[in-house]
Amino acid sequence: MSQFNSHIRSSVLRTAYCVLGLLRAQRAAHACPTTRATAAGCGARLSVAPLVGQGLSTLNCRAQLTRQKRDDTVFDAFTIQIAGSIRAASDNDRATVQILITDVTDGTHKAKPVLSGISNFEFQISNFPRPVFFYRADLGRIPDKVTTLSDWTTVAHLNIDWLLFPHKGKRVLRFSTSVLSGQTDQELACAECSFTCENPDFGYVDLQENVHRTKTLAVALALAVSAADSRLYHAEVCLIKDWARTNILENSKFKIQNLKFETALDQAVSFFQKGNQLDIYKVCKEIVEIAPLCDRYDILDLCLQVARAKGTVAAGELTALKYIASWLEVDMDRFRTMMEKVLPVNIHQVKDAKVVLGLGCDMSREKTRRQLNREYRKWNSRVTNADPEIQAQADQMLRLIAEARSQYVG
Amino acid sequence: MSNIVGIDLGTTFSELAMLNAIGKAEIIPNADGDRLTPSAIFFDEDSPGVIRVGIEALNARHLNAERSVRWIKRHMGDPNYRKEIDGKIWTPVELSALILKKLKQECSAEHGEIRDAVVSVPAHFDEVRRKATMDAGASAGLNVIGIVNEPVAAALYYATTREVFGKVLVYDLGGGTFDVTIVDVKGSQMEIICSQGDHALGGIDFDQKILQMLEKSYREEFGADLINSDEDRAKYEDEAEDIKKALSRRSVAKKMLYGPAGSTKIEITRKMFEESIDSLIARADILVEVALEEAGLEPAGINKVLLVGGSTRIPLVQQRLEKMFGFAPDKAVNVDECVALGAALHAGLTMLRDKPEAVPAGIASGLRDIILKDVCNHSYGTICAPLDKETGRRVIQNRIILKKNTPLPCEASQMFYTMSQGQTALEITVTQGEDADPAYVNKIATHKFELPPGRPAECPIKVTYRYDVNQRMHCWFQDLQSGRTLEVDFCLDHNGQSRQVGIQEKTSQLEHVTVQ
Numbered sequence: 001m002s003q004f005n006s007h008i009r010s011s012v013l014r015t016a017y018c019v020l021g022l023l024r025a026q027r028a029a030h031a032c033p034t035t036r037a038t039a040a041g042c043g044a045r046l047s048v049a050p051l052v053g054q055g056l057s058t059l060n061c062r063a064q065l066t067r068q069k070r071d072d073t074v075f076d077a078f079t080i081q082i083a084g085s086i087r088a089a090s091d092n093d094r095a096t097v098q099i100l101i102t103d104v105t106d107g108t109h110k111a112k113p114v115l116s117g118i119s120n121f122e123f124q125i126s127n128f129p130r131p132v133f134f135y136r137a138d139l140g141r142i143p144d145k146v147t148t149l150s151d152w153t154t155v156a157h158l159n160i161d162w163l164l165f166p167h168k169g170k171r172v173l174r175f176s177t178s179v180l181s182g183q184t185d186q187e188l189a190c191a192e193c194s195f196t197c198e199n200p201d202f203g204y205v206d207l208q209e210n211v212h213r214t215k216t217l218a219v220a221l222a223l224a225v226s227a228a229d230s231r232l233y234h235a236e237v238c239l240i241k242d243w244a245r246t247n248i249l250e251n252s253k254f255k256i257q258n259l260k261f262e263t264a265l266d267q268a269v270s271f272f273q274k275g276n277q278l279d280i281y282k283v284c285k286e287i288v289e290i291a292p293l294c295d296r297y298d299i300l301d302l303c304l305q306v307a308r309a310k311g312t313v314a315a316g317e318l319t320a321l322k323y324i325a326s327w328l329e330v331d332m333d334r335f336r337t338m339m340e341k342v343l344p345v346n347i348h349q350v351k352d353a354k355v356v357l358g359l360g361c362d363m364s365r366e367k368t369r370r371q372l373n374r375e376y377r378k379w380n381s382r383v384t385n386a387d388p389e390i391q392a393q394a395d396q397m398l399r400l401i402a403e404a405r406s407q408y409v410g
Numbered sequence: 411m412s413n414i415v416g417i418d419l420g421t422t423f424s425e426l427a428m429l430n431a432i433g434k435a436e437i438i439p440n441a442d443g444d445r446l447t448p449s450a451i452f453f454d455e456d457s458p459g460v461i462r463v464g465i466e467a468l469n470a471r472h473l474n475a476e477r478s479v480r481w482i483k484r485h486m487g488d489p490n491y492r493k494e495i496d497g498k499i500w501t502p503v504e505l506s507a508l509i510l511k512k513l514k515q516e517c518s519a520e521h522g523e524i525r526d527a528v529v530s531v532p533a534h535f536d537e538v539r540r541k542a543t544m545d546a547g548a549s550a551g552l553n554v555i556g557i558v559n560e561p562v563a564a565a566l567y568y569a570t571t572r573e574v575f576g577k578v579l580v581y582d583l584g585g586g587t588f589d590v591t592i593v594d595v596k597g598s599q600m601e602i603i604c605s606q607g608d609h610a611l612g613g614i615d616f617d618q619k620i621l622q623m624l625e626k627s628y629r630e631e632f633g634a635d636l637i638n639s640d641e642d643r644a645k646y647e648d649e650a651e652d653i654k655k656a657l658s659r660r661s662v663a664k665k666m667l668y669g670p671a672g673s674t675k676i677e678i679t680r681k682m683f684e685e686s687i688d689s690l691i692a693r694a695d696i697l698v699e700v701a702l703e704e705a706g707l708e709p710a711g712i713n714k715v716l717l718v719g720g721s722t723r724i725p726l727v728q729q730r731l732e733k734m735f736g737f738a739p740d741k742a743v744n745v746d747e748c749v750a751l752g753a754a755l756h757a758g759l760t761m762l763r764d765k766p767e768a769v770p771a772g773i774a775s776g777l778r779d780i781i782l783k784d785v786c787n788h789s790y791g792t793i794c795a796p797l798d799k800e801t802g803r804r805v806i807q808n809r810i811i812l813k814k815n816t817p818l819p820c821e822a823s824q825m826f827y828t829m830s831q832g833q834t835a836l837e838i839t840v841t842q843g844e845d846a847d848p849a850y851v852n853k854i855a856t857h858k859f860e861l862p863p864g865r866p867a868e869c870p871i872k873v874t875y876r877y878d879v880n881q882r883m884h885c886w887f888q889d890l891q892s893g894r895t896l897e898v899d900f901c902l903d904h905n906g907q908s909r910q911v912g913i914q915e916k917t918s919q920l921e922h923v924t925v926q
Contacts, residue, residue, distance in 0.1 A: 293800060294803055297801060369699075376693075380534075380608060380697075385851075
């Protein structure tokens, strides 16, 4: 099923190139011949080294990771500084600074834009989950036609929280800094510099890939639940396939893609039909790493629906569900609430009071008593529900609670 | 002036009590001279148009179970329950009305007109079941001036006939239902602290356990079924009840079983019975603990345990209570009659509050010092869609506004906010139930609340519920910006013109029915 991930990845990359192309084209349209030459000259230079010894005839820039404080809030920021010459059309020309950031970790030919997490600094491009980060601010007046900044001059503090990187981990970022005319918007000078930093969070490309990977893993878990009673029922397989078509394929109308998808699904079903087993723990662990909590609840819901598809739930399926819930690190009380709703006790082939009533093996008598009282309070209030099915379920649960009380509390 | 009565409409037995000239409640025996009337109905095929209620109906079950009805209270408010007799469909309300009609007509024959009555219900009965009970009373030609919770009625009678001070736990284990109510009693002043109930725990469940033992024993001996028809079942249900009663007095009960494969003598010991009902008693224990938790009390905080209902005669019940509380429960009042007697007192208090001019001076004087403060029987809430903190998604949720066991009269408000920009309407739902999940609560009213157009999201809507001592609930939904308000009223005795017409029709139908 990895073809779906690669499909997404390639579409993301295509879009990334489009963005970069669009931005470059936009900048080139405004650039004067002089500044283009300057820009080309500084393009290969990394301005992290001291300015000493470097020529001031061109513009240089550098980025540093700093800690800033604003309105009693401390934040990490990329501080962007420039030095060197800026050529304006006239004296006292107003100027603005513009900064774009590109992730070039995988080389310039695979560059991806850094997206914006703040509405003040964004540039909307289609096919991206969010707009591209695009910083623009007033620089004030440039005194002379040719102004030389002999010292590093700070032009921006870019709060790291504003930036959305494409991937997690060590990233090489390229900062493209341009000084533009305040009147004509023409580029007066530009410089680029790189900075390597660590991104602790998933990037936007990661997130998109994770979404699809999570769905693929969800199908695997659902099949594992279905096979937990040593047999995959037709109703269960149909439910899983329908879910996959809706959520992974998103009801695509591309024939070849659909065909490949169906083949992959059939192969997965066949894997379980042959009695092969999945390392559920490993799958859950991966899901926990890449999926937010709400997606994990969706996966659990799918697994519960699969367990009820044939009308009864086997003990093996209940055990598998319990482990999946635990390994997906969801709230176990919430899982039991979901289970009560989707898998009412009357469809359990084996009524395991401990599973159904949330009694832990290590619970003391007193804790067991309190848990049973809680359950009793809950089900006793449901026993007069207008829905006869809920009434019947509540009746059965109350009987189960009373039996458990006799057995475990005495 | 007509008589003021209270009626205990029980699962297995019903009774009627009346206030005498000095405001004391007295049980009025039926035409057979019995103080308790079995809540059994028999449609006599030999005398069309005659419906038998009481002991005759109980006995007739053995001959024709198909035309008999028992334990109808367990089906009260159930829209799916129907009994078809000679092409006529009888609902639980109509069947209950027949029992009430029997009580009313036999008391009227002896004591004159009976009109104003309070009927008791289990504390856990919801609005639907309470309303069904009131409708049954109205169909029987009664003016049901109120509904009282059975344990409250029992406590009322207990506290007004004994010197009682402190926290009293009323343990009401009747024929079909079980209630626990904790009352703070200071002489004739009573404050209900909380009530908890179990709709399916009572004498008939204990009888069923004995019946299962009889069936099992017969099958083991003869390899055949003891029960092969509804009539057999009716007969052995009554046998089981006799055995249960016998086991409350002796340690062994003996019975002959005359089954289709032969007859045999069976011995059931009290120990066997106690083992068989262990899970039912466990269920009762839980309810007591839940009530104590609700009241914020430990067993040591209870000064007296008052037994109500015939099933409290079971020795194991009394032993368990003694073990839990450290003292023997109080058997001072007649466990079968105290609910009806208390209901009559409650009827007197209701009349004094609502129509004092209709209460004879002697009764008014007798009830003068009694003060009863009741609580809200259920939780009431509304449906909303808050953001779930864990998942960051909106979830549809029932938010409780008026909490169960809040002292009456009570009022509570909560603020809610519109969800979307330009929202022009709200779906207002009034719920009854304890759950946060809307699937598990009863929706007792749904209305559309129109809002002004062109407004941003997050406009505040104030929701206020008020519940008064007459069990009337008033709900307001206020849009604070525009000042628009939607008001919804609920009361047990008035539910619009059509409902009234429906009941009048049923009353006139039942007028032509002869109940004996």
